[in-house]
Amino acid sequence: MSDYMIYQKAKAEIEERRKNALLEADGRNEIARSESEEIRRIDDELTKTGMLIFKTAVEGGDIAPVRERNKALQARRRELLVSLGYPEDYTEVKYSCKECSDTGVVGTRYCNCLKEIMIRERIAASAMGRLIEVQSFDNFDLSHYSYDPKVAEKMKMILAMAKGYVRDFATKKGNLLLIGPTGTGKTHISTAIARELIHQGYNVIYDSTQNIISDFESDRFRSGYGREESKSEKYLDCPLLIIDDLGTEFSNQFTLATIYNLLNTRQNKGLATVISTNLSPDELARKYEDRIYSRIIGSGTKILPFEGKDKRVTK
Numbered sequence: 001m002s003d004y005m006i007y008q009k010a011k012a013e014i015e016e017r018r019k020n021a022l023l024e025a026d027g028r029n030e031i032a033r034s035e036s037e038e039i040r041r042i043d044d045e046l047t048k049t050g051m052l053i054f055k056t057a058v059e060g061g062d063i064a065p066v067r068e069r070n071k072a073l074q075a076r077r078r079e080l081l082v083s084l085g086y087p088e089d090y091t092e093v094k095y096s097c098k099e100c101s102d103t104g105v106v107g108t109r110y111c112n113c114l115k116e117i118m119i120r121e122r123i124a125a126s127a128m129g130r131l132i133e134v135q136s137f138d139n140f141d142l143s144h145y146s147y148d149p150k151v152a153e154k155m156k157m158i159l160a161m162a163k164g165y166v167r168d169f170a171t172k173k174g175n176l177l178l179i180g181p182t183g184t185g186k187t188h189i190s191t192a193i194a195r196e197l198i199h200q201g202y203n204v205i206y207d208s209t210q211n212i213i214s215d216f217e218s219d220r221f222r223s224g225y226g227r228e229e230s231k232s233e234k235y236l237d238c239p240l241l242i243i244d245d246l247g248t249e250f251s252n253q254f255t256l257a258t259i260y261n262l263l264n265t266r267q268n269k270g271l272a273t274v275i276s277t278n279l280s281p282d283e284l285a286r287k288y289e290d291r292i293y294s295r296i297i298g299s300g301t302k303i304l305p306f307e308g309k310d311k312r313v314t315k
């Protein structure tokens with residue numbers, strides 16, 4: 001989903017909140033008016049004094065007396081609500097967000113409530129939607145590696161490096177390669193990285209190599225008609241792309257060219273890429289030509305070597 005679509009969705013949700021807040025206040029006003037004749041009379045008069053204030057102001061008259069009368073009516077109205085057993089602000093509009101009155105905007109900025117929805121939508125739209133709920137740095141369990149103190153020490157280092165990557169992301173934006181056997185925690189760590197950076201407001205995209213290639217493939221074959229959204233564009237311009245399970249994709253000329261183009265474009269744009277793979281450096285070298293290999297494992301890349309037994313087997 002594009003940033004614009006995410007914004008549209010968030011905006012629609014805020015508008016819905018505002019509409020509901022206004023509707024509910026209308027409903028409470030109807031209840032109050034149905035229960036008190038004096039409130040009905042006050043409301044009629046308030047409407048008139050509102051217009052009178054406007055008219056007097058336009059004609060350059062003194063609006064102070066009408067203002068006073070207006071205030072007194074509102075105070076009386078609050079008293080009446082309390083005497084009916086309601087809170088004194090019962091009929092006021094209760095917006096979900098007091099900062100922006102459910103408009104999504106404060107001055108010229110997006111309100112935090114709108115930003116929060118956008119973050120949520122971004123997570124939901126990403127392949128890791130579910131994983132991100134359950135996998136974080138906090139619940140990465142180092143005790144799983146306690147059977148071997150050396151492995152435990154290395155995994156502790158990896159965890160610290162991953163946290164450091166997130167901490168320095170705004171200034172460094174380097175690449176990471178998570179390398180090691182299946183079931184040693186690579187997915188957990190890469191999901192945790194995504195989770196943290198999404199919460200910092202970055203548009204993070206996370207998907208398997210196979211799905212990413214499929215999106216490039218479908219763009220390649222789609223018709224030139226209509227206004228279909230490009231599926232692959234996002235991989236070329238998101239600030240962080242996490243490519244899961246590199247090496248498991250079916251390999252042919254097209255997939256190799258796609259992977260090269262993807263990594264090369266991102267490198268040229270200075271965009272960060274995190275790759276996880278079960279292949280060893282030797283296997284990577286055999287599977288990919290030099291120009292790809294050097295972009296997977298090259299100088300701008302920090303390597304996190306995962307170790308240990310397969311969690312899913314030992315559990």
Ligand SMILES: [Zn+2]
Pocket residue numbers: 097098099100101102103104105111112113114
């Ligand atoms: Zn707000």
